[in-house]
Amino acid sequence: MFVTFLSDFGLQDDFVGTCHGVIKRIAPEIQIIDVTHGIDPRHVLQGALVLANTTPYMPEGVHLAVVDPGVGGSRRPLALRSGDGRLFVGPDNGLLVPAAEQQGGIQAAHELANADYALHSVSRTFHGRDLFSPAAAHLARGVAIEELGPPLAVDALARLDIPVPDVGENRIRATILYIDRFGNVQLNLTREHLERAEVVPGTTVEIELGLERYYAVTARTFADARRGDVILYEDSYRNIALALSGGNVAELFAAAPGQEVRIRTRGV
Amino acid sequence: MFVTFLSDFGLQDDFVGTCHGVIKRIAPEIQIIDVTHGIDPRHVLQGALVLANTTPYMPEGVHLAVVDPGVGGSRRPLALRSGDGRLFVGPDNGLLVPAAEQQGGIQAAHELANADYALHSVSRTFHGRDLFSPAAAHLARGVAIEELGPPLAVDALARLDIPVPDVGENRIRATILYIDRFGNVQLNLTREHLERAEVVPGTTVEIELGLERYYAVTARTFADARRGDVILYEDSYRNIALALSGGNVAELFAAAPGQEVRIRTRGV
Amino acid sequence: MFVTFLSDFGLQDDFVGTCHGVIKRIAPEIQIIDVTHGIDPRHVLQGALVLANTTPYMPEGVHLAVVDPGVGGSRRPLALRSGDGRLFVGPDNGLLVPAAEQQGGIQAAHELANADYALHSVSRTFHGRDLFSPAAAHLARGVAIEELGPPLAVDALARLDIPVPDVGENRIRATILYIDRFGNVQLNLTREHLERAEVVPGTTVEIELGLERYYAVTARTFADARRGDVILYEDSYRNIALALSGGNVAELFAAAPGQEVRIRTRGV
Numbered sequence: 001m002f003v004t005f006l007s008d009f010g011l012q013d014d015f016v017g018t019c020h021g022v023i024k025r026i027a028p029e030i031q032i033i034d035v036t037h038g039i040d041p042r043h044v045l046q047g048a049l050v051l052a053n054t055t056p057y058m059p060e061g062v063h064l065a066v067v068d069p070g071v072g073g074s075r076r077p078l079a080l081r082s083g084d085g086r087l088f089v090g091p092d093n094g095l096l097v098p099a100a101e102q103q104g105g106i107q108a109a110h111e112l113a114n115a116d117y118a119l120h121s122v123s124r125t126f127h128g129r130d131l132f133s134p135a136a137a138h139l140a141r142g143v144a145i146e147e148l149g150p151p152l153a154v155d156a157l158a159r160l161d162i163p164v165p166d167v168g169e170n171r172i173r174a175t176i177l178y179i180d181r182f183g184n185v186q187l188n189l190t191r192e193h194l195e196r197a198e199v200v201p202g203t204t205v206e207i208e209l210g211l212e213r214y215y216a217v218t219a220r221t222f223a224d225a226r227r228g229d230v231i232l233y234e235d236s237y238r239n240i241a242l243a244l245s246g247g248n249v250a251e252l253f254a255a256a257p258g259q260e261v262r263i264r265t266r267g268v
Numbered sequence: 269m270f271v272t273f274l275s276d277f278g279l280q281d282d283f284v285g286t287c288h289g290v291i292k293r294i295a296p297e298i299q300i301i302d303v304t305h306g307i308d309p310r311h312v313l314q315g316a317l318v319l320a321n322t323t324p325y326m327p328e329g330v331h332l333a334v335v336d337p338g339v340g341g342s343r344r345p346l347a348l349r350s351g352d353g354r355l356f357v358g359p360d361n362g363l364l365v366p367a368a369e370q371q372g373g374i375q376a377a378h379e380l381a382n383a384d385y386a387l388h389s390v391s392r393t394f395h396g397r398d399l400f401s402p403a404a405a406h407l408a409r410g411v412a413i414e415e416l417g418p419p420l421a422v423d424a425l426a427r428l429d430i431p432v433p434d435v436g437e438n439r440i441r442a443t444i445l446y447i448d449r450f451g452n453v454q455l456n457l458t459r460e461h462l463e464r465a466e467v468v469p470g471t472t473v474e475i476e477l478g479l480e481r482y483y484a485v486t487a488r489t490f491a492d493a494r495r496g497d498v499i500l501y502e503d504s505y506r507n508i509a510l511a512l513s514g515g516n517v518a519e520l521f522a523a524a525p526g527q528e529v530r531i532r533t534r535g536v
Numbered sequence: 537m538f539v540t541f542l543s544d545f546g547l548q549d550d551f552v553g554t555c556h557g558v559i560k561r562i563a564p565e566i567q568i569i570d571v572t573h574g575i576d577p578r579h580v581l582q583g584a585l586v587l588a589n590t591t592p593y594m595p596e597g598v599h600l601a602v603v604d605p606g607v608g609g610s611r612r613p614l615a616l617r618s619g620d621g622r623l624f625v626g627p628d629n630g631l632l633v634p635a636a637e638q639q640g641g642i643q644a645a646h647e648l649a650n651a652d653y654a655l656h657s658v659s660r661t662f663h664g665r666d667l668f669s670p671a672a673a674h675l676a677r678g679v680a681i682e683e684l685g686p687p688l689a690v691d692a693l694a695r696l697d698i699p700v701p702d703v704g705e706n707r708i709r710a711t712i713l714y715i716d717r718f719g720n721v722q723l724n725l726t727r728e729h730l731e732r733a734e735v736v737p738g739t740t741v742e743i744e745l746g747l748e749r750y751y752a753v754t755a756r757t758f759a760d761a762r763r764g765d766v767i768l769y770e771d772s773y774r775n776i777a778l779a780l781s782g783g784n785v786a787e788l789f790a791a792a793p794g795q796e797v798r799i800r801t802r803g804v
Contacts, residue, residue, distance in 0.1 A: 002560065004553075010449040011279055011547055012306035014322045017272075020301045021326040024270065028299070028327065031564070033556045038548035041450055042514070054550045057665065058557040059564065069514065073491025124489035126504030129325065181546040182577055221660035223609025236662030246578070246605065278717040279547055280574035282590045285540075288569045289594040292538065296567070296595065309718055310782070337782065341759025392757035394772030397593065 001140045002061030003032050006051050007128060008039035009066070015126070019064075019133040022119065026137035033058060042069040044095050045160050046257065049177055052098040053237040055086070063099065064136040065090040072124035075158070077112035077131050079145050087145060089136045091127070092152075094160035106154045113149030163188050170265040172197045176257050177239070183248030185255050189240035194218070194232075199265055205232060207242065208262040209253045215266075216242060232263070269408045270329030271300050274319050275396060276307035277334070283394070287332075287401040290387065294405035301326060310337040312363050313428050314525065317445055320366040321505040323354070331367065332404040333358040340392035343426070345380035345399050347413050355413060357404045359395070360420075362428035374422045381417030431456050438533040440465045444525050445507070451516030453523050457508035462486070462500075467533055473500060475510065476530040477521045484510060500531070537676045538597030539568050542587050543664060544575035545602070551662070555600075555669040558655065562673035569594060578605040580631050581696050582793065585713055588634040589773040591622070599635065600672040601626040608660035611694070613648035613667050615681050623681060625672045627663070628688075630696035642690045649685030699724050706801040708733045712793050713775070719784030721791050725776035730754070730768075735801055741768060743778065744798040745789045752778060768799070 003023060009015035016037050023032060035054050039047040047067035055063060068075075068091040076092040083104020088096040089112075100106045112118070112131055117138045122130040135148055165188050166173040172193060178186040199205055199218060207214045207230065216230040225231045225245040230252075235241040242249050242261075249255070271291060277283035284305050291300060303322050307315040315335035323331060336343075336359045344360040351372020356364040357380075368374045380386070380399055385406045390398040403416055433456050434441040440461060446454040467473055467486060475482045475498065484498040493499045493513040498520075503509040510517050510529075517523070539559060545551035552573050559568060571590050575583040583603035591599060604611075604627045612628040619640020624632040625648075636642045648654070648667055653674045658666040671684055701724050702709040708729060714722040735741055735754060743750045743766065752766040761767045761781040766788075771777040778785050778797075785791070 002564075004557065006550075006553075010306075011304070013448045014274075014304040014318050015448075017274075017301060017303035018322050018325045021272065021303070021322065024299065024301060025325070025327045028270075031560065033553060033560060035553035035557070036547070036550040038546075050550050054554050054557065057554045057561070059561045070491055072489030123504035125501070129504065180549045180551075221608025223606055233661070236659035236665065278574075279572070281716045282542075282572040282586050283716075285542075285569060285571035286590050286593045289540065289571070289590065292567070292569060293593070293595045296538075309784075338759055340757025391772035393769070397772065 001030050002059045003030055003064055003136050003140050004035050004055075004058045004061065005032055005064045006035040006039065006047060006054070007037045007066040008041050008043065008047060009037045009128065011037055015128065018129050022129055022133040023137040026134055027141045030137065030140045039067050040257070043067065043257070044069070044093050045162070046178055048095050048098045048160055051095065052102050055099045055103060060084070060086055062087045062089060062136045062140045064132055065095050066128040066132055067095055068093065068127060071127050076152070077127060077135070078152070078157070079110045079112060079135060079139065079148050080106050081108040081145050083107050087139050089132050089139065092158050094158045097157060097159055098162070106157070108145060109152040109154055109157055110145050111149040111152055114147060117143065117148055165189055165193055167193050167196050170198055172199075172263040174261045174263065176255055176259045176261060178257060179250045179255060183244065183250035184235065185242040185250050185253070185261075186235060186239045187241060187261060190238060191234055191240065194240060197263070197265070199263065204266055206264040206266060207232070208264070209255060209259065212253060214253070222246075269298050270327045271298055271332055271404050271408050272303050272326045272329065273300055273332045274303040274307065274315060274322075275305045275334040276309050276311065276315060277305045277396065279305055283396065286397050290397055290401040291405040294402060295409045298405065298408045307335050308525070311335065311525070312337070312361050313430070314446055316363050316366050316428055319363065320370050323367045323371060328352070328354055330355045330357060330404045330408045332400055333363050334396040334400055335363055336361065336395060339395050344420070345395060345403070346420070346425070347378045347380060347403060347407065347416050348374050349376040349413050351375050355407050357400050357407065360426050362426045365425060365427055366430070374425070376413060377420040377422050377425055378413050379417040379420055382415060385411065385416055433457055433461055435461050435464050438466055440467070440531040442529045442531065444523055444527045444529060446525060447518045447523060451512065451518035452503065453510040453518050453521070454503060454507045455509060455529060458506060459502050459508065462508060465531070465533070467500075467531065471533065474532040475500070476532070477523060477527065480521060482521070490514075537566050538595045539566055539600055539672050539676050540571050540594045540597065541568055541600045542571040542575065542583060542590075543573045543602040544577050544579065544583060545573045545664065547573055551664060554665050558665055558669040559673040562670055563677045566673065566676045575603050576793070579603065579793070580605070580629050581698070582714055584631050584634050584696055587631065588638050591635045591639060596620070596622055598623045598625060598672045598676045600668055601631050602664040602668055603631055604629065604663060607663050612688070613663060613671075614688070614693070615646045615648060615671060615675065615684050616642050617644040617681050619643050623675050625668050625675065628694050630694045633693060633695055634698070642693070644681060645688040645690055645693055646681050647685040647688055650683060653679065653684055701725055701729055703729050703732050706734055708735075708799040710797045710799065712791055712795045712797060714793060715786045715791060719780065719786035720771065721778040721786050721789070722771060722775045723777060723797060726774060727770050727776065730776060733799070733801070735799065739801065742800040743768070744800070745791060745795065748789060750789070758782075
């Protein structure tokens with residue numbers, strides 16, 4: 001049985017290791033897979049998108065996710081069961097919803113209210129350790145989700161606003177969702193958006209980001225472009241992204257998540 | 269059986285992975301929990317405090333810790349057994365002592381002197397790999413601590429000076445122990461120190477750090493404060509800490525471990 | 537059975553976690569050891585050297601390595617078997633060759649061409665997830681290397697140019713291979729090179745790096761030097777390296793991988 005674990009805890013501190021310890025004290029035989037702990041601090045939307053992208057690649061089990069700026073306040077702690085039988089544990093701030101909806105929809109939601117499945121003393125600032133990790137470990141050992149606390153109405157769960165692109169003829173206004181270690185810039189676009197805007201593979205488009213304008217080639221992979229070319233491509237999670245062949249496009253553009261990117265075909 | 273592992277090795281290089289390899293060659297069935305490898309390079313006090321804070325959350329087993337600026341010199345390599353049966357492995361520079369004392373006191377101390385439980389060739393600069401990881405793996409497999417080398421007198425072990433706060437009426441002079449990824453600033457204070465200084469929950473205090481002065485609210489959690497408020501709160505390890513609701517207080521204050529912080533109640 | 541895993545993926549993103557998920561879906565019982573994911577982005581030579589240095593410390597099994605700037609292009613995906621029975625999986629860009637040659641030589645090489653041992657859909661940009669991780673997992677479960685695809689001629693494999701030092705009497709011209717978290721600067725030198733240049737242990741040598749000149753002491757370990765001394769020593773992988781006792785020599789020198797370092801004995 002598996003617990004997968006995603007958070008904004010980083011790996012500099014002991015947060016992740018301490019949660020591992022808590023899980024292993026409860027469920028020594030459970031395997032933990034760290035999806036990532038590099039979500040930008042408190043960036044719930046980024047966490048939700050990465051969780052939704054990666055969950056299909058994970059073994060079935062319990063998916064623990066903690067990006068929790070409202071810890072200690074009124075947001076509820078949560079466990080969800082999705083249509084395909086996966087379980088999700090985390091805060092009720094929208095973090096878990098896109099992944100669970102993609103995995104067959106949310107079939108059940110329960111508030112983590114049963115103190116038997118939390119640590120003896122629950123702090124006000126580290127629910128990852130005191131509430132979420134113990135709940136995930138108990139679920140992984142076979143405790144039923146109904147045991148964790150009262151059911152919640154699915155349509156009363158907190159949800160995130162995921163930015164929607166504005167797609168016109170030969171132009172798109174998109175938003176940067178994520179920038180990875182290689183400086184690749186993920187946009188809130190899919191191939192369908194490019195097709196609707198009549199962006200043709202193998203052609204050059206104009207990219208406007210802040211005060212800068214660049215040309216980019218629509219390509220299938222880094223290796224299709226010359227070194228130093230900016231390319232617009234479908235990334236491995238089927239999002240449209242910008243990359244610089246052999247370099248870091250995010251540095252070149254001084255790009256940051258949340259920024260607007262305009263794409264125009266050259267004919268315009 | 270578990271080996272937990274804390275160090276200042278970071279995760280950029282292969283140091284941690286190589287130690288995992290060494291442990292798994294000796295004890296393939298042992299589970300390793302990485303507590304953290306983000307201790308500031310060579311910062312023995314920080315390592316000792318994080319080890320003491322986190323060990324209660326770890327399964328019982330062997331607790332390997334390596335922050336070892338004196339590697340290759342005269343400091344001795346060490347294994348300890350604490351009163352509650354935990355085992356600790358690391359350098360004799362004070363790193364292991366606070367955790368072991370908190371876990372029922374140091375019952376036995378042995379120098380790692382038996383070459384049967386080290387790698388064949390021991391380098392002068394990487395005892396984590398060549399001495400400490402093999403010793404931890406052998407202990408986890410059931411080798412008795414007495415087998416590793418001669419006993420050491422407990423009161424001859426190296427110990428650290430842990431900074432003590434100066435607490436007066438309505439004022440405290442404290443030291444920054446640690447700053448985490450969220451910029452939260454941990455002080456060498458507990459709730460008892462605040463009570464002795466008559467700092468009342470829910471009130472505003474003055475914080476002086478370097479040349480800067482700020483006001484902070486004494487609060488229970490981030491969610492009690494307005495966004496942008498500096499709060500003074502008891503963190504999840506029961507240390508008093510400074511945080512900025514929704515932000516990074518360490519950046520705001522340009523704070524660093526070892527710096528002095530003065531706290532005054534506003535009445536003064 | 538073990539899969540060890542080295543890459544330039546870093547730990548900020550989900551790349552490593554997603555590969556773990558893919559491996560565990562195929563081979564839930566396999567243990568994964570993360571050697572390091574901190575190889576500089578696209579730095580194949582650095583990856584190859586770290587893989588060769590660390591593999592002897594790893595349990596036998598499948599050694600997965602991904603530093604792959606040519607992903608999606610014409611470079612072939614590869615599995616190797618070395619003379620001592622280890623298996624290596626990664627791109628045919630020279631990354632695997634030094635490690636496999638050191639482990640008894642390359643006995644067999646196969647292209648990863650059998651779609652049965654890849655994910656159903658193979659992206660153009662993330663072969664770590666879609667090709668290499670599944671191949672490693674299947675090999676670890678006992679699939680024969682011959683099953684993965686057609687054999688390749690060993691002498692047709694891509695190989696790296698490893699920089700060779702220029703050693704004269706009382707002077708060496710070396711290249712920086714790697715800089716670790718402590719700022720220690722690894723050179724493309726062994727003790728034999730120092731001996732050939734008649735650099736005597738315990739003496740002072742002159743180091744020239746860029747426009748800067750420093751004196752360094754040839755020492756066995758950090759503890760042999762005074763705090764603040766630059767030392768030239770044999771590191772734990774038997775490479776000659778520069779360190780600053782108690783500090784960071786790479787920062788002091790503004791050193792970077794690939795730079796030239798000149799060493800002269802003082803008599804000259």
